[in-house]
Structure formats: C-alpha cells, structure tokens
Amino acid sequence: MSDLVTGDAVVLGLRPARLPSRGLAILLDLAVYVTGYVLISVGLTVATASLDEAAQAAVAVAGFLLFLVGVPIAVETLSHGRSLGKLACGLRVVRDDGGPIRFRHALVRGAMGIVELILTFGSIACIASLVSARGRRLGDVFAGTLVVRERVPGTQVMPVPPPPPWLAGRFTGLDLSAVPDGLWLAIRQYLTRMNQLDPQVGAAMAVRLADDLVARTGAPPPAGVPAAAFLMAVVHERQSRDAARAFRPSAGGTGSGFAPGPAPVPAPVVAPVVAPVPYVAPAPVAPAEAPRAGGFAPPA
Secondary structure, X not given: OXXXXXXXXXXXXXXXXXXXXXXHHHHHHHXXXXXXXXXXXXXXXXXXXXXXXXXXXXXXXXXXXXXXXXXXXHHHHHOOOOOHHHHHHOEEXXXXXXXXXXXXXXXXHHHHHHHHHHHOOOHHHHHHHHHOOOOOOHHHHXXXXXXXXXXXXXXXXXXXXXXXXXHOOOOOOOOOOOOOHHHHHHHHHHHHHHHHOOXXXXXXXXXXXXXXXXXXXXXXXXXXXOHHHHHHHXXXXXXXXXXXXXXXXXXXXXXXXXXXXXXXXXXXXXXXXXXXXXXXXXXXXXXXXXXXXXXXXXXX
16 A cells, blocks of 8 residues: 555555554653653753752753653654654554644644643543544544554555446546646545545545646536545546556557557459350250150160
C-alpha cells in the first residue's frame, strides 16, 4: 500500500493506535525528555551556583516547564505528529480530517498532557483511551486529533467502486494530462476507503479532491453531480483510457511487450480470361433402322 494517499501526505488507510502502543511511545518519550532534563539541570546547577536561591529556583522551574511541556510541543509541531517514541512504535498524530497537526493542536495536547500524564501519572489518559472507540485521550478530544498506526501489514488492493450508470461516458472529452500522479493516488485511496471514514469528514474530503481535480483539468464542475460520484466517473474514464492504450496494437516492430502485427491481406484472385466459344448447332442425327424380324436379339 502506498504511503501517499492525500494532498497532505497523510495515510487514510491506517488504523487508530490503541493503549499498549501509545503507552510504550509515551514511556519512550518521557525517558528521552527526563534524561535530557537531568543533564541540562546539572549544567544549569553548575552555571547558577553563584546566584541566590530564588534565582536558582526560578531557573529550575523554567527548565522543568521547558523540557516537559515546551519540548514535546515543539517536537510534535516540527515533526507533524512524530515524536521519537511514536516514530519508534510506528505511530503518528493527525487531525480528525486526516491532515497533519499544527502548533495549536500540539499546544492543546501538551497542555492537557500535564494533567493527564504528569499530575495523575497517566491514569486519566488510560481511562479515556480505554473508553474511547478510537483510543483517544482527553488531549486528543479537545485538540481534534487522532493517533494512528503508520506501519501496518500489506493488504490487498481494493478496487475503485464503479460510477453511477447515468455518468457512464460523460467525461470522455475531459483533458486529464495535467493531473499529477499524487492526486490520482489520493483520489484512488479515498474512493477505496470512503466507507470507513466519518460521513462528514468523507464528504468534505471528496469536495476538496474534486476541486483540485477541476482546477487541474480546467473544466467547470458539473452541476448536480455529487463530488464522490464525479471522482468515480473520472477515475473510471482514466482507467478506460489506460486499458485502451495498453491493448492497442503498436505500429512499430519492437516494444516493451509482444504486439502482433497486422494480418496479411490475401492477394486478389484473378480469374483466367477464356475466349468465347462460338455456338455450333448440333448436326442432325439420322433415324435408326428398325430391327429385322427374326435373327439375333441383343440381351436386355
């Protein structure tokens, strides 16, 4: 399965992450952050040894907030949802609509993580993840995000659903030469997975993909045609053109595959010219003599 399925480079066919994998990713992240915090704290303690106790306490609090709150937010923002622990476990944070997260999403997740993960030792996050149908904690609910699995076993390629019969042959004259391969992959993956998406999210994504396709083809959008049906019809038209191009016999002698040449045309059969024979009337036949009486009679 290809990893390029949407315009935002987020895989739609991935499954939501569950509590065990998410818990392992959080433990790995905390181990890295705590190790960095300890090392930096030692350095700050040595550097601020000449300051008074109030200044040392302020530096310690600032360092704690920086490494346990600011660093996770910055990492998730810059990596678009892939922290070190999530990268090791094959996880990623995405929006509800399948797009990459932004700073505001990471900020809400980090702020809620102080209560869910640090102050309550992860108990609230575990309960919320077990109750949620998609394994989301409270930070995901308030931020509108979802943690999904990026590394999944390969599955069989799903066929694209056929368009409605009343759209058959309607887009035969559409110019598809300017549509990039990435957009075709995004449309195909959406059509094969649209029944697994939330209806509102799927409808919004179909409209966005249809607008991108209309902008690439330069043709006005058809009136009264749903976005998903329009995508089905255009993909079906492209597949029909590819099939016709693949099975069309090549004019050259060589190619990537064997293409039979044109069938030999038989030479025309020329009838021999026969001179006309003049009509000759048959000669008159003399009447036969009557047999004599007595004598030899031939056998019957």
